[in-house]
Amino acid sequence: MRRAFLHWPRTSAELSADAVRVLAALSVIAGAIWWTPTDAGILAFALPATLLPRFLGVRPAFDITYGVTILVAAWSNVLDLYTSIAWWDLAVHFVATGVVAAMLCVLLSRWGVVPWQPETRAMRRVPLLVVPVLALAISALWEMVEWFGHTFISDDIFVAYADTIGDMAVGGLGGVVAGIVIAFVPVGARATVSIGDR
Template sequence: MPRRTAERRLVPGDVVRAAAVGSLAVGIVTFGSVAGALFFLVLGGVLVPRFLRLPAALDLCFGSSLLLAAWASQLGWYEAVPWLDLLVHAVCTGLVAVVGVIIMTRGQMLEVGAHPRRAKAGLVAITSAIGALSAIVWELGEWVGHTYLDEGIDVGYSDTIADLAFGLSGAMLAGLALAAQDQAWGRGHDI
């Protein structure tokens, strides 16, 4: 019985999920179907940490960053503050990479090695690779959105290369942060 109670307990990330539901409704009514599609994707994303029962801090950061990224797009913040787009790419990609590593670790696709130093180097590499892949998928999504949904979505060679560079940098930093966590990596504990 206590386990069921713990499963139903609200966590800070649930506030973000509620905001994502509200954002979906507001986005559709205020900005139209393209914004609705964006907020629908965000809603799906913010559900992932709850489903995976990720630590509360990661849940909150992950969901908040996705929601911020979507609202920044809709409210024109990227045009008003040009560096914000690059920061969002770094933070979101890093967090997506961390969640990807956790999924792979829990699914036993990655294993904590007997050699912590090599395991840490591998963790940085795989986190960077997951981040690079997610950055590429993100940029493909931007291109598809620009080409088929809304020409106002900013794409172009310089924008894409900068977004990829910052996304990869964020993933590499996230990998270094994961590797630095002795309690989570190299001692046999689940991430």
């Protein structure tokens, strides 16, 4: 993983993926200057998440998709898009949960937890099962975080039974779609990255 992280970008796609990470860092600065400390904290929370694909050395298209999705999810909170656009919350839950679950599936494969090689088309059935399960787990964890925030931090955080179940269902569906995609589209490393590189 260390070797993948230190890999020098060689293509325009790899440069674009790194540009998304630079944009994530600039977003934290912008949040601190023009928005509130809470907003800056949300954007800062997204920054390390955008570094994960660099450590895993995934293909640039997947790297860019993941990074942009993370930034859109974070900025949607800062810009109040979740409350101002009726369908936006479900759309972001669908896309973000699926993409994050797919990236976690790659991470687990690197650690040898799941028997799958994302660089190849071998063992396609693994992500078909693992990614939806991860998506549901991520959705449940996120809803617990929202409940905790509503209960112990601020009742401005919206929590309702229908919203919780809807978010989890859509997140799980996003995981199903993401699992199908990465089962048939190689998303793994530019070059094989093994656990020994960590």
